[in-house]
Amino acid sequence: MESLTNIITTVELWLVENALIVLLVFIVTWVVSHFMNSIITRIVRRMIPRGSFISPEEEKKREDTLIKISQNFFGILIWIAAFLVLLDSLGVPIAPLLTGAGILGVALGFGSQSLVKDIINGLFIIAENQFRIGDVVQVGEHYGTVEGMTLRVTKLRQLNGTVHYIPNGEIKVASNKSMDYSMVDIIVDVGYNTKVEHLKEVIDSVGQELYDDPEFNHHIIEAPHFLRIDDFSDNAIKARILGKVYPKQQYLVAGEMRKRLKKAFEQHKIEIPYQTRVVYNIQKNNNDEGK
Numbered sequence: 001m002e003s004l005t006n007i008i009t010t011v012e013l014w015l016v017e018n019a020l021i022v023l024l025v026f027i028v029t030w031v032v033s034h035f036m037n038s039i040i041t042r043i044v045r046r047m048i049p050r051g052s053f054i055s056p057e058e059e060k061k062r063e064d065t066l067i068k069i070s071q072n073f074f075g076i077l078i079w080i081a082a083f084l085v086l087l088d089s090l091g092v093p094i095a096p097l098l099t100g101a102g103i104l105g106v107a108l109g110f111g112s113q114s115l116v117k118d119i120i121n122g123l124f125i126i127a128e129n130q131f132r133i134g135d136v137v138q139v140g141e142h143y144g145t146v147e148g149m150t151l152r153v154t155k156l157r158q159l160n161g162t163v164h165y166i167p168n169g170e171i172k173v174a175s176n177k178s179m180d181y182s183m184v185d186i187i188v189d190v191g192y193n194t195k196v197e198h199l200k201e202v203i204d205s206v207g208q209e210l211y212d213d214p215e216f217n218h219h220i221i222e223a224p225h226f227l228r229i230d231d232f233s234d235n236a237i238k239a240r241i242l243g244k245v246y247p248k249q250q251y252l253v254a255g256e257m258r259k260r261l262k263k264a265f266e267q268h269k270i271e272i273p274y275q276t277r278v279v280y281n282i283q284k285n286n287n288d289e290g291k
Contacts (some may be wrong), residue, residue: 004077021089029082033075061132062257065149069126106185114149115152117169125168134199136177136248141168155227178247184224184254188261189236196237200226202268203241206260218255219249224257 045284124130126149131137135146139156148155154171156164190199203226210216211223212230224243231238245253265272 022086023106025082025086025089029078033044033078036074036078037071040074041067042291044070061134062108062129064134065132068147069122069151081186114167114169118167119171120153122149122153122168125154125171125174130174130227131176131179135179138173138177139174140173140245142166145157151274165248177250180247181221182245182247182250182259184243184245184250185240185277186224186241186257188239188241189233189273190239190265191273192235194237196229198268199239199270200272202264203261207241207243207257208255210257216253218246219253220245224253235275252270 016187044063047066131146133146133149134145137146137156139154142156142158144156144158144162144164146154146156147163152168154166154168156166158164188203203224207224211220220243222244224241227240227242229237241257242252243257262272264270
């Protein structure tokens with residue numbers, strides 16, 4: 001019981017003597033970290049030339065990605081340095097720790113090749129501007145919006161809300177669906193009795209009306225238009241419609257285009273064929289059942 005009391009007394013004395021130092025280091029580190037974040041934000045905003053991207057939104061996504069990664073990196077360095085300063089202020093010799101950390105780093109280097117690979121690949125992703133926070137990308141079998149990036153991992157959220165954390169070293173091919181612009185790509189089926197020239201006029205007219213609509217004009221770069229007859233099926237001609245829109249607006253514009261096409265096809269008597277199934281109900285008579 002007496003030894004426990006001595007331990008408690010020793011701890012209390014240590015806290016009284018060093019609490020001010022701990023608190024001071026914590027406050028200074030917090031202030032420096034926030035000041036550094038502000039400096040990083042200003043530097044990155046000035047580094048990227050204005051007008052170097054197709055839209056202000058693309059420019060902002062690039063800046064936000066660089067800012068977030070830089071802040072995370074320098075934030076870790078600042079807090080590690082603060083921890084070492086705190087140990088030194090408390091009288092703990094840090095030279096053996098640094099020596100041990102170096103030896104440990106060499107040892108971990110042989111077993112952490114995947115970590116080094118993740119970081120190097122992360123640097124290339126950022127330097128080459130392959131994708132940014134806010135982009136819609138497909139990485140392997142995963143498809144979604146980039147919600148976060150570090151030098152080691154990319155955070156990807158699917159449409160259903162599922163979040164995937166993908167190590168950068170495992171990203172072999174990244175398909176960016178929202179780099180600079182997106183495309184509306186629609187296939188419509190029409191009956192074989194439809195005249196192609198008339199079909200083209202109706203589709204182009206609907207696309208132009210959509211482009212001229214103030215509610216959708218700011219989403220569209222080039223009006224959706226008839227591109228070609230893409231294929232023939234058993235009961236339909238397949239026509240392809242293409243249009244250029246601003247990043248991530250293809251789903252909104254495509255949905256509205258389909259809705260207006262349905263109405264226009266009804267007005268112009270353009271048939272949208274559909275498969276039918278004929279069911280034959282064969283009934284057996286009593287004489288057949290007895291045989």
